[in-house]
Amino acid sequence: MAFVAGMACALVPVGSHAHAQETGDDQAEQSQTPASEPAPTSLNRLSLDDLIPSDAVNNAEEWAGQSGPGATSPQAEERAEADVDDVSDAAEVQLDSLTDPAISAALDNFEIPQPDQLEPDPQVTAIAEIDAPDLIEFPExxxxxxxxxxxxxxxxxxxxxxxxxxxxxxxxxxxxxxxxxxxxxxxxxxxxxxxxxxxxxxxxxxxxxxxxxxxxxxxxxxxxxxxxxxxxxxxxxxxxxxxxPGDRYTFGAIDLGQLNEAPDFEMLRDSFGIQTGDPLQSDRIIAKQTDLRLALGEGGYPFAEIDAPSLLIDHDRSEGDLTLPVAPGGKYRIGGIVSADESFLSGKHLSRIARFEGGDIYQASLQADLRRAILATGLVTSVTVAPRELTAPQDGQPGEVALDVEFEEAPLRTIAGAVGYGTEDGVKVEASWEHRNLFPSEGSIRLRGILGTREQLASITFKKNNFRDRDQVLTVDAYASDIETEAVDARTLALRGSFEKISNLLFQKPLSWQVGAEVLYSDERNRVIGGVERERQTFNIFGLFASATIDASDDLLDPSKGFRLTGFLAPEVSRSQGINSFYLRAQADASVYQNVGSTVLAGRVRAATIQGAEFFEVAPSRRLYAGGGGSVRGYGFQGVGPRNDFGEATGGASLVELAIEARIQTGLLDGAVEIVPFIDAGSVALGSTPDFRFIQYGAGVGVRYKTSFGPIRVDVGAPLNPTQFDAPVVVYVSLGQAF
Incomplete structure (x- = not known):
């Protein structure tokens, strides 16, 4: 129907026209129209007011609820019915016009040309060829x-x-x-x-x-x-x-720059470790870069350079290609050590400190160790050690480098003083003066004096650190003292010399030792108690001594695991009142440490004996005593053991001590504070074999505050089976653990 009506409109004769002008809701004027032209429909004469009556504005919701297009005014409905009749009549007229012979003849030869086929759009084709995505199974x-x-x-x-x-x-x-x-x-x-x-x-x-x-x-x-x-x-x-996570990528191509030019390429390549096909992990790149740098430094390559790595990810291959630019720089031996100030620390002395000989293959760890050893002397505040090429590598043979040492000198003279009071020491004033490099290199002199209620001392000490070899110390000490302890009143002149291989805070050694000799004159007596004077007795003593320590602990001042064993021997000869006495002083110490969670359990045992003489033949200052902060806590210094009729601690010829403590972390002050309950026991016998007749027990609790230089210790102990001579509570303060 629409096609026919459209054809009729297209065939309107030229010059014909039709128009309508609205004059109101129900009036219109029409121009004269040829008989062959259908009359225009009245649908074209409907106005907006016909379609939406005025009452719809006042009640829009009710009007909108009416159904059908006829939901208008009655007049509009009548006109709409008339319009439908007009359209039907017009359609019949148009159908009749199609039977005209002239029109039919024109249409017989009318052809619509076939359009050319369009070329396919590549983009549309590509989209059509995309496969539907595979749905990934979601794992459990x-x-x-x-x-x-x-x-x-x-x-x-x-x-x-x-x-x-x-x-x-x-x-x-x-x-x-x-x-x-x-x-x-x-x-x-x-x-x-x-x-x-x-x-x-x-x-x-x-x-x-x-x-x-x-x-x-x-x-x-x-x-x-x-x-x-x-x-x-x-x-x-x-x-x-x-x-x-999906699939894990692997390493693809690996480029290590000029590393293949190094004489030790195979060893260095093995140290890097990463191979094509290995699972890719960025952390492993950093770790293996460090391993390669270490291998270069330890293998004789002081000038090796390694730039930052780069990783190119190829998602098509699920691989990452690694590039690590390496320039090994040649292999070298150590030619010697050159000091920036020969008069202060000579190159010869630094060679004694070093852990290598001239001609050894360069190692970065040996260079770093030399720097730490120079700092450990205490004579410098800063040190730099740098390799310098002397001869270049030739014909596959290593070159040679010198290690240049530059440093800044520390203050060499020290004046120190202290004033204090202790239950064991009484009032004490102490002062010292030291020059640490008076006799280069590392030859020091120290003057020391003490004035106190129980001790007076004047001493001069010469010490040569790193004597002839690393960490070897030669010490000569001359002193005069007047000491009054719980058991002894002694006035002594002495000369003592020792040669030792020691541990220190920077270099804790598994084995340290000491040998030495001493000669002394001592005027002694047991303490005056109750106003009863004791007879003084002089002793001329000469002795040798030696000790050795096996240290398998993890820290010198604050061990948490491992053990320590120490043995001490001192053969001596003593002359007093025309009688010569020969005897051997011997002592053994053992301690063990074990971590149990955040707590450290520690135990100690000590045994000592004097063989070859009765205890009364030995000078009181050389006998064995127990009690004190490093012995049996809860008792005063030398307060454990046999006493005479005057209540004097006489000492003895044998000793046994035991100690157990738990070092419990508290978390206070970022873990710096420990609480340490302990229990100690000790016995001193008159004979050279322990008999445990005089055994004392002590217990208490301590606090440790950890610092960078070791824990500060405060222990409060009480005797468990006190005598009339023992205080109810004893406090000990010191640096480092009790053992």
Whole structure:
């Protein structure tokens, strides 16, 4: 019907026209129209007012609810019916006009040309040829609760992500959600930090070589709940991350720059370790770069350079091509040590300190060790040790370098003083003066004096550090003293010399030893008690001594595991009142340390004896005593053992001590404070064989405050089976653990 009507309109004769002008709702004027032209329909005469009556404006909802196009005014409905009749009549007229012979003849020869076929659009073809995406099977996941606010989920099949355990621990250390505290405002904070943690997880996956991995974040909870006081708070907010690692990439091509030019290429290449086809992990690149740098430094390459690595990821191959620019720089031997100031620390002396000989292959660790040893002298504040080429490598033979040592001198003279009071020492004033390099290199002189209620001392000491070899010390000490202890009143002149191989805070040795000799004159008596004068007795003593320590502990001042064994022997000859006495003083110490969680259990045993003489033939100052902060805590110095009728501690010829303590971490002051309960026991016998007749027990608790130079110790002990001579409580303060 629409096609026929359209044809009729197209065949209107030229010059014909039809128009209508609205004059109102029901009136219109029409121009004269040829008989062959159909009359225009009245549908064209409907106005907006006919379609939407005025009452619809006043009651729009009621008018809109009417159904059908006839929901208008009655007049509009009548006109619409008339229009339908007019359209039907017009259609019949148009059909009749198509039977005109002239028109039919024109249409017989009318042809519509066939359009040319269009060329296919390449873009449309490419889109059509794209295969439908394969749907990835979502693996079964296993949840790991990190905290109340955080859950991680990984594929349950551990083979899909074998690094899961280490990944979780690493994430805990870096997560921003882990540092979030609960309370109001937690939900918006949790949402913000969840986005940061999502980025973190994605970066961590790439670090482990999972470049196609995905992280799905879900934020749940955060419901509004009653706080109990009428206010509302967010409750139970939680974030879950589903970690889908995907396939792990592997190392592709590996370029190590000029490393193949090194004489030790195979050894150096093996130290790097990473091979094509190995699982890709960024951490391993850094670790193996360090291993290669160490191998170069230890293999004789002082001028080796390694630039930053780069990794090119190829997603098509699922591989990463690694480039690590390496310039080995040639292999060298050590030619010697050159000091910046020969008069202060000579090159010859520095060669004694060094742990290498001229001609040895260069090692970076030997260079670093030399620097630490120079700092340990205490004569300098800063040191630099740098290799300098003397001869270049030729014909496959290493070159030669000198180690240039430059330093800044430290103040060499020291004046020190102290004033104090102790239950064992009484009032004491101490002063000293020292020049640490008066006799270069490292020859020092020290003057020391003590004035106190129980001790007076004047001494001069010469010491030569690093004497003839590393960490060997020669010491000569001359002193005069007047000492009054719990058991002894002695006035002594002495000369003592020793030669030792020692441990220090920078270089703790598994074996240290000492040998020496001493000669002394001593005027002694037991202490005056109750106003009863004791007869003084002089002794001329000459002795040799030697000791050795096996140290398998992990720290010199604060051990937490391992053990120590020390043995001491001192053969002596003593002459007093025309009688010569020959005897041997011997002592053995053993201590053991064991970690139990955050607590260190420590135990000590000591045994000593004097063989070859009765105890009364030995000068009181050379006998064996127990009691004190380094012996049996809870008792005064030399307060444990037999006493005579005057209540004097006489000492003895044999000794046994035991001690057990627990060093418990408290977490106070960032773990610097320890609480240490302890129990000690000790016995001194008159004979050279222990008989345990005079055994004393002590117990107490101590506090340790750890510093960079060792723990400060404060112990409070009480005797468990006290005598009339023992105080109820004794306090000890010192540096380092009790043993």
């Amino acid at each position: 996941l296993e949840e790991f609760k990190i905290s109340d606010e955080l859950i991680l989920a990984f594929p349950k099949d551990n083979d899909r992500f074998p690094e899961r355990t280490g990944f979780i621990e690493r994430f805990k250390a870096l997560s921003t959600i882990e540092t979030l505290e609960g309370g109001e405002g937690t939900v918006p904070q949790l949402a913000a930090r969840a986005r940061a943690d999502e980025t973190l997880l994605a970066e961590m996956l790439r670090t482990y070589g999972y470049y196609d991995g995905e992280v799905v974040r879900q934020l749940s909870g955060g419901r509004r709940g009653d706080n109990g006081d009428g206010s509302n708070v967010d409750v139970d907010p939680q974030v879950r991350f589903d970690v889908l």
